Amino acid sequence: MTPPLAEIAATARVVALPMNTRFRGVDVREALLFEGPQGWAEFSPFVEYEDAEATTWLHAAIDFAWNVQPAAVRDRVPVNATVPAVEAARVAEVLARFGGCRTAKVKVAERGQTLSDDIARVRAVREAMGADGRIRIDANGGWNLDEAETAIHALAEFDLEYAEQPCTAVEELAELRYRVKHKGIPIAADESIRKAADPLAVAQAKAADLIVVKAQPLGGIRRALSIVADAGLPAVVSSALDTAIGLSQGAALAASLPELDYDCGLGTASLFADDVADARPMGGAVSAARVIPDAAALTRLEAPTERREWWLARLERCHALLPD
Incomplete structure (x- = not known):
């Protein structure tokens, strides 16, 4: 009740x-x-x-x-660093805040910026992380279909782990996935899951290779787990720019997933100058334990x-x- x-x-x-x-x-x-x-x-x-x-x-x-909440199957969750749409010269400074993360999610398609800005930023991330680092990009639906295809081709040289929400519409994602399949770059859906009337439409349309789930926007851990199970696709748990308390809920979701094939976007506490508790990643991971705010x-x-x-x-x- x-x-x-x-x-x-x-x-x-x-x-x-x-x-x-x-x-x-x-x-x-x-x-x-x-x-x-x-x-x-x-x-x-x-x-x-x-x-x-x-x-x-x-x-x-x-x-x-x-x-x-559902029982956890792990007590720590591996997470990625998150690189905002900063100029390339600031990339190393941003990455330094994410202790031990082996993966970086790079924001692209920022309004007012160009593909050249995105290429420079992703190149700087690759140079900072080295050949073994994993790089994924997130466009937040900022490209149309042709722009997304052009951008993914231009960024493919940096060995992308996947491209998150390159386009807005499910139909566009499905077509883009077909167009870039030969590049071996998976397509991930985020907004097409959490802001959709039917979060399973992406899977049914075969428009994504994996899905991004967030505890708060989806109505809680149980509903998110249900969506992952029904979609039948690998899942990445991410944050909605939460405080340490919201990140705790995200970590509980990630800890309860039967399988966790990708580092999760739950290291965003490092984007804050101050927080109600310390939820920053250590050794590339965060604890799945419940967080209590500091008085x-x-x-x-x-x-x-x-x-x-x-x-x-x-x-x-x-x-x-x-x-x-």
Whole structure:
């Protein structure tokens, strides 16, 4: 059953985390945290999301705070470094924050940038990581079909592990997968899973070789596990630019997957200048243990009053949309 709003709000803390580098258009990441019988959880849909979409994130947070989660089959989760759309000269500085990661996900197709910028950034990552490093790119649907084909051909020389969400539409992904198959570069679907009315459409259309799943946007660990099982494709667990609390839920999801063939995108704590707990990767992995926020950090990172009120109002609206 859905806990009463007052019970959730009683422990609610709204925090604002500064970032080392602007990422996804965000310089400061806001989140609402609360504690339930099973521990702390995070409600942090991006501010531009409508209430209907944000309610799925609240469902995930309540489930994580109130219910016993699926059993883990591993206690540590290997993770990738995440390289924002920075200039090539800053790549080494970014990678240095991700302790021991053998894989890097590189953001490409950034608005206002060119393919030449992407090539320079990916080249810098390859030079920094050496021949044994694994490199994947993430376009967040920023290319059309022809642009994606051109970009993947141009970036193929850097031995890509896969290309994540190069196009927006499932039909485009399916066609692109056919066009670049000879390059041996798999296609991964992210937004086509977490923002789709039917998250299994990608698998049914044979439009991806693997899927990216995120605990909060998909409504919780159980639903994400169900999607992975029904899709029948390898899965990468990633974050939604979560605080250490949200990353804990992502790590719990990754820890409960029967198979984990790829490093997960759960090392994003290294993108923050400060956090409510230390969830940065060590030795290329993060712990799957539940995270408890540091009391001093909750105070230090407390959001301004007007932002706290904004988040509490959002919590109330989304709570009203939840089933009983």
